[in-house]
C-alpha cells in the first residue's frame with residue numbers, strides 16, 4: 001500500500017533516518033518514532049538507538065548522540081534529549097507545532113490519500129441468508145464490514161462492498177416450493193412468515209432414516225414404523241420437488257424466477273431497514289449473492305481439474321493440500337456444488353474482475369477453517385494473482401460471538417435467539433430514556449427541544465452505544481452485550497464521544513450568539529501554550545495515522561481508541577483552560593480554533609464509524 005504522507009511525525013522520522021545513514025555510513029534504520037508516553041519526555045520519542053547499537057556493537061547512548069550530531073532538526077525541534085538506555089526525546093518548537101496545525105486544519109484533516117493507481121479493496125460484509133431472520137452475528141458482519149469500508153474510503157481507496165447473500169441452493173428452493181404449493185401471496189409476505197416457511201420446509205425435507213432403523217431394531221409397534229416410513233417418503237418427495245424448482249430457476253423459468261426474487265426482496269426489505277437504522281451504507285448494488293456465481297461453478301471445478309489442482313475421489317472432486325490430510329470438497333458425488341465452490345468463484349471475481357488487491361471477509365469466527373481452505377485452494381490455482389503481478393491479500397476477519405451477561409450466547413428472556421431488530425429497538429429505547437431524562441434538567445442544552453427532536457437524539461445515542469461497544473475492542477474476541485454499560489455517557493462508550501462533540505458544538509453556538517458573533521470563523525493561528533492544549537494539539541495531528549493503522553490492522557477499535565483519547569484530552573483541556581471566558585482575545589481565539597478542530601475531527605471519526613454526531617445532547 002502506498003499513501004502520500006507529509007505530517008510532522010513523518011518529517012521528523014525522515015530526518016532522523018537521514019541522520020542515521022549520515023552518522024553511520026552503510027547503515028539504514030527507521031527512527032522508531034512514537035508519541036511520548038509522558039509529557040515530561042517531550043512530544044516524541046525515538047528508540048532507533050537500541051537496535052542500531054546492538055547491530056553496531058556500540059553503546060546506544062553514543063549511537064543516539066552521534067545521530068543527533070548529524071541531524072538537522074533546528075526548524076522543528078526545540079529540545080532533543082537522550083534519556084535512559086538511549087531514547088531520543090524530542091520537543092517541537094511552538095512555531096513548528098503552530099505551522100503543523102495550520103496545515104492540518106484543512107478539509108482532509110491530515111488524512112493521507114492513496115494514489116489513484118492503488119488497487120481497489122473488496123469487503124465481504126453482511127452475508128445474510130434469504131428467508132431467514134438476521135441474528136446478532138449479522139450485526140457484526142454488517143457494522144464491522146461497513147466501518148472497514150469507510151476507513152478505506154476515507155483513505156482514498158475504491159471499495160467494493162460485497163454482500164454474499166445466501167440466496168441459492170436447495171434450502172431456498174424447498175422454501176419456495178412450499179410457498180408456491182400453498183399459493184402464498186409473495187407480495188405481502190413478511191420475513192417472519194418466510195422464516196417459518198423455511199423452517200417447516202426444512203422439517204418436511206428431513207428424513208429420519210436413523211429413527212426408522214432404530215424403531216425397527218427396537219421392535220416398535222407397526223404404527224410408529226408406518227409413521228416414520230411415511231415421513232421419510234414425504235421427505236424424499238419434498239427434496240425431489242425442491243430439486244425440480246431449482247432446475248426451473250437455473251433454466252430461467254420466468255414465473256419461478258419472479259417468485260424467487262420476491263423472497264429476496266422480502267428479506268432485503270428488512271435488512272435495509274436495519275442497515276438504515278444502523279447508519280450503514282448497503283444497497284442492491286452491493287448484492288453479489290451465491291446466485292451471482294451459479295453459472296460459474298461447473299467452470300470453476302473444470303479449471304481446478306484441468307490445471308491439476310483438483311482430483312477425483314470416489315466420485316467427488318476434491319482439492320488436496322500438500323500439508324494437510326483433509327482435502328477441500330468442491331463437487332459432491334451427486335454432482336452438486338458446495339458453499340466453498342461458490343466462494344472460489346467469488347474470489348476469482350473479486351480479484352480478477354474487480355481488480356482488488358485486498359479482499360476482506362468480515363465473517364463469523366466459526367468459518368475460520370472454511371476460509372483457510374478456500375484461500376489455500378485459490379493460491380494453488382493462482383487466482384490471487386493480479387495481471388500486474390501483484391498478489392492479492394485475502395483475509396478473513398473472524399469476529400467473535402455476542403454474549404449475554406451469563407457469558408453464554410445472547411438469548412431473550414424466553415430463551416430464544418435475539419433477532420437483530422429486537423436488540424436495536426431496545427437500544428434505541430434506552431438511548432431515548434437517557435436523553436429525555438437529561439433534558440429534564442433546566443440547564444440542559446436539550447431542555448428546550450420538543451419530544452420528537454429528543455427521540456431522534458436518543459436514537460442516535462442508542463445506536464452509537466451498540467456500534468461503539470461492538471467495535472471498540474478487538475473484534476476477533478467475544479464480548480458481553482451490556483446495554484447499561486454501553487449507553488452510559490461516561491467511560492469508553494459511543495455516547496461519551498458524542499457528548500464531547502456536542503459539548504464543543506454548544507460552546508461554539510454560545511460563542512456565535514455572543515460577543516464573538518462579529519467574527520465569522522476564527523482564522524487566528526493555534527498556539528498551544530498550556531500542557532493540556534499541547535497534548536490535545538498533538539493528538540489531533542495523529543488522526544490520519546490512526547486511520548491508517550485501523551485499515552492496516554483491520555481493527556475499527558483503533559479509531560474508537562483514538563476518539564476516546566481525543567475526547568479525554570479535550571475534556572482535560574476544557575477543564576484546565578477557559579475558552580469563552582478567557583480574558584486575552586488572542587488566546588481565546590487560539591483555543592476556539594483548537595476546539596473547532598477537535599470537534600471536526602471527532603465528527604469525522606464518528607462518520608468513519610457510521611455514528612451520528614448530534615449538535616446537542
Ligand code: ARG
Nearest residue numbers: 124127128129164165166363
Ligand atoms: N451466508 C453466510 C452465513 O450466514 C455468510 C456469507 C459469508 N461470506 C462468504 N463469502 N462466504 O453463514
